[in-house]
Amino acid sequence: MENRIDRALKGAGGIQLMTHVVAGYPSLEVNAELIRLMARCGVRLMEIQIPFTDPLADGPTIMRANQAALDVGITPGHCFELCSALSSELPDVGFMFMTYANIPFAMGMERFLHQAAASGASGVILPDLPWDETDGDYAGAARQHGLHPVMVISPDTVGPRLDAVLRRASGLLYTTLKVGITGAGSSIGQAGVDYVRNLKNKAGLPIAAGFGISRPEHVRMLSGLADVAVVGSHIINLLDREGMSGVEDFLLACGRQG
Amino acid sequence: MSRISDMLPRHFGPYGGRYVPEMLVPALEELEQGYLKYKNDPGFVAELADLYQNYCGRPTPLYFAENLTRELGGCKIYLKLEGLAHTGAHKINNALGQGLLAKRLGKTKVIAETGAGQHGLASATVAARFGMGCTIFMGEVDVRRQYPNVYAMKLLGAEVVPVTDGTRTLKDAVNATLKYWIQNLRDTHYILGSALGPFPYPVMVRDFQSVIGREVRAQILEREGRLPDHLVACVGGGSNSIGLFHPFLEERGIRFHGAEAGGRGLNPGDNAARFGSTPKVGIVQGYKSYFLQDDSGQLQNTHSVSAGLDYAGVGPELAWLYDQKMVEFAAITDVQALDAFRRLTRLEGIIPALESSHAVARAMELAPTLPRGEIMVVNISGRGDKDIFITAMELDRENWISFLESEVRHGK
Numbered sequence: 001m002e003n004r005i006d007r008a009l010k011g012a013g014g015i016q017l018m019t020h021v022v023a024g025y026p027s028l029e030v031n032a033e034l035i036r037l038m039a040r041c042g043v044r045l046m047e048i049q050i051p052f053t054d055p056l057a058d059g060p061t062i063m064r065a066n067q068a069a070l071d072v073g074i075t076p077g078h079c080f081e082l083c084s085a086l087s088s089e090l091p092d093v094g095f096m097f098m099t100y101a102n103i104p105f106a107m108g109m110e111r112f113l114h115q116a117a118a119s120g121a122s123g124v125i126l127p128d129l130p131w132d133e134t135d136g137d138y139a140g141a142a143r144q145h146g147l148h149p150v151m152v153i154s155p156d157t158v159g160p161r162l163d164a165v166l167r168r169a170s171g172l173l174y175t176t177l178k179v180g181i182t183g184a185g186s187s188i189g190q191a192g193v194d195y196v197r198n199l200k201n202k203a204g205l206p207i208a209a210g211f212g213i214s215r216p217e218h219v220r221m222l223s224g225l226a227d228v229a230v231v232g233s234h235i236i237n238l239l240d241r242e243g244m245s246g247v248e249d250f251l252l253a254c255g256r257q258g
Numbered sequence: 259m260s261r262i263s264d265m266l267p268r269h270f271g272p273y274g275g276r277y278v279p280e281m282l283v284p285a286l287e288e289l290e291q292g293y294l295k296y297k298n299d300p301g302f303v304a305e306l307a308d309l310y311q312n313y314c315g316r317p318t319p320l321y322f323a324e325n326l327t328r329e330l331g332g333c334k335i336y337l338k339l340e341g342l343a344h345t346g347a348h349k350i351n352n353a354l355g356q357g358l359l360a361k362r363l364g365k366t367k368v369i370a371e372t373g374a375g376q377h378g379l380a381s382a383t384v385a386a387r388f389g390m391g392c393t394i395f396m397g398e399v400d401v402r403r404q405y406p407n408v409y410a411m412k413l414l415g416a417e418v419v420p421v422t423d424g425t426r427t428l429k430d431a432v433n434a435t436l437k438y439w440i441q442n443l444r445d446t447h448y449i450l451g452s453a454l455g456p457f458p459y460p461v462m463v464r465d466f467q468s469v470i471g472r473e474v475r476a477q478i479l480e481r482e483g484r485l486p487d488h489l490v491a492c493v494g495g496g497s498n499s500i501g502l503f504h505p506f507l508e509e510r511g512i513r514f515h516g517a518e519a520g521g522r523g524l525n526p527g528d529n530a531a532r533f534g535s536t537p538k539v540g541i542v543q544g545y546k547s548y549f550l551q552d553d554s555g556q557l558q559n560t561h562s563v564s565a566g567l568d569y570a571g572v573g574p575e576l577a578w579l580y581d582q583k584m585v586e587f588a589a590i591t592d593v594q595a596l597d598a599f600r601r602l603t604r605l606e607g608i609i610p611a612l613e614s615s616h617a618v619a620r621a622m623e624l625a626p627t628l629p630r631g632e633i634m635v636v637n638i639s640g641r642g643d644k645d646i647f648i649t650a651m652e653l654d655r656e657n658w659i660s661f662l663e664s665e666v667r668h669g670k
C-alpha cells in the first residue's frame with residue numbers, strides 16, 4: 001500500500017499545507033471536527049501531537065495546548081484512537097505523529113511505531129531524538145512499519161550533519177525557517193527562505209517548511225521553493241480566537257496562494 | 259570532529275547523550291569544542307584559579323564538627339563549608355568556570371535557570387563581574403519561596419523571569435532557559451547549573467565542581483593523614499555531589515552517600531526521590547537518566563521544602579553510579595531536613611541551606627551506626643540565609659509573621 005504522504009505529494013501542483021493538532025486540545029471531539037474541516041479545505045498532511053509535559057521545541061501556544069491536554073488526562077492511547085478513527089474516515093489524509101523522545105522511549109520504540117502504524121499514521125516526527133544517539137536511529141525501523149521518519153532540521157543544519165540526515169530521511173524532510181521554537185510569527189526571514197531553496201536542490205525529497213507561518217503571504221513566499229508549508233501554532237490561535245470558521249477562512253485563503 | 263569529542267565522555271554507561279532538536283546541535287558542538295580548547299589552557303586555568311582564590315574565597319574550609327561528632331556518638335564528621343564560598347553556595351564554582359568560558363567564546367550575554375536561586379545568584383554575579391548581560395529563569399513557585407535571592411539577582415543587574423508553565427519549579431525553568439537559548443544562540447551562553455542536560459554540560463559542570471573534592475582530598479590528608487571512609491552530599495541535579503565524589507571515585511573502600519528530597523512522603527508528587535521505590539529511565543531535557551515520571555513518560559510533579567532539590571531528573575553520571583551500586587541514595591523528608599537544619603545550627607553555629615540540611619540529616623542517620631575510627635565528610639553545599647522565609651515560617655511562625663506585618667506597615 002502506498003504511503004499516504006507520498007500519495008499526497010505525488011503530482012501535487014503547487015505548495016501543500018500541513019497542519020498540526022495537539023491531541024486533546026481543546027478536546028478530542030473538537031480535534032476530530034477540526035481534522036474533518038481541514039480535510040474539506042484540501043489539507044492532506046496533518047500532524048497529531050501526542051502531548052508531553054516538557055515539549056522542548058514548542059513555543060507558548062503549543063506548550064499551553066500540551067499542558068491543557070494533559071490536564072484533562074490525555075494519554076498516548078487516546079491519540080492513537082483519534083488517529084485510527086480519522087485515518088479510516090479520511091483515506092486521502094496522511095497523518096504523522098509528532099511527539100518528544102520520552103513518549104516512544106517509555107512505550108518502547110518498537111511498540112510505539114507498531115501502534116502508530118496500526119492506527120493508520122504515515123509518518124512520525126520526533127524532534128528531540130537525534131540520529132546520532134542509539135535510541136535516535138529509528139529511521140529504518142519506522143520504514144519497516146510503513147512510516148516515514150520525518151526528520152526536523154534548521155537553517156543551521158549544514159555539512160556532514162545535513163548529509164547524515166539526508167541518508168536517513170524519507171518521504172518528507174521538515175526544515176524550520178528559523179533557529180527557534182514553534183510559534184506564529186509576523187514575518188519569514190530571508191535566510192530561512194534561502195536555506196529552503198538550497199535544501200530543495202540538494203535533498204532529492206520533498207521539503208516541508210515551518211515555524212512562524214501565520215499568513216497566506218507566508219505560504220505564497222514558499223510556493224515554488226518548498227513542497228509543503230507547515231502551519232502549527234497559528235491554527236491553534238485561530239481556533240481559540242475565531243473558532244472553526246476562522247480556521248476555514250485561513251486555510252481557504254492559503255489554498256488560493258498555492 | 260568525532261575524534262576530538264571522544265576525549266570528553268558523552269555518555270555514562272547508557273545515560274547522558276545529547277537528545278536535543280537538531281538546531282541546538284551546532285551551539286552544543288561549539289561549546290564542546292570551546293571547553294576542550296580551554297579546559298587545560300594555562301591562561302584559562304590560571305585565571306579561574308585566581309578567581310576561585312581571590313574572588314570566591316577558595317579553598318573553603320574543611321571543618322571538624324566536634325560537637326556534632328560527640329552528639330551522634332559514631333564516626334568522626336567533617337563539614338566541607340561550600341556555604342562560605344562567595345554568593346553562599348557551591349554554585350559559584352561552576353558559574354565562574356562557564357562564565358569565563360563564555361567570555362572566551364565571545365558571548366556577550368549569559369542566561370541560567372535557577373531553583374533555590376543560588377545558581378541564578380552565582381550566574382548574575384559572574385555576569386556583573388565580567389560585564390555581560392544576564393537573564394535568569396526561575397519557576398514562579400521558587401520566586402516566591404526564595405525571594406532574598408531574587409532581590410540579590412536584580413540588584414546585580416540581572417533580569418529575573420518568573421516561569422509560569424508546568425510545575426512552575428526548576429524543571430520548567432530549565433525548559434524556559436533552553437527555549438530562550440534556542441532563539442538567541444549567537445550571542446548567548448546558557449550557564450546550566452547542575453551536572454545534567456545535553457552533552458557537554460554534565461561533564462563540564464562536574465569538572466568545574468570537582469574543585470570541591472580535590473580540596474577535600476588535600477585537606478583531609480593534611481588533617482588525618484588518610485582519605486575519608488564516607489562522603490555525603492545532597493542530590494538535586496547532582497552538581498555538588500558529583501563535585502565532591504568525583505575525585506574519589508577511583509579509590510577503594512570509600513562509601514558515597516546521596517541524600518535526595520523525600521518531601522512529604524512516598525506518594526508520587528510528594529517528593530523528588532528519583533531513586534525511590536521504582537526508579538525509571540527516561541529521555542528529557544536533552545539527556546537520558548532517571549526521571550520521576552508516569553507510565554506514559556510524562557514527568558511528575560515534585561515536592562521538596564528545598565527548591566534546589568525539587569527536580570524530577572538527576573545527572574547522568576549519578577544515574578550510572580547508581581546502577582553500579584557505587585553511590586547509595588536515601589530519601590530525607592522535609593521534616594528530617596528541618597530538624598537537621600536546627601540541630602546543626604545549634605550544635606556548630608553553622609546555618610546550612612535547606613538543600614544541604616538533607617545531607618546533614620543523612621549524616622545524622624548514618625554516623626551513629628559507624629565506628630568511631632571512621633571518617634565522614636559532609637558537604638554543606640550552601641548556607642541558609644536564602645531560606646529565611648521558609649525556615650522562619652516553619653520554626654518561628656508567629657514572630658515572623660508579626661515582623662513581616664510590621665515591615666509592611668512601616669514600609670507604606
Ligand SMILES: Cc1ncc(COP(=O)(O)O)c(C=O)c1O
Binds near residue numbers: 493565566
Ligand atoms: C545550596 C544548594 N545545595 C544543593 C543544590 C542542589 O543542586 P546540585 O544537586 O546540583 O548540587 C542547590 C541547588 O539549587 C543549592 O542551592
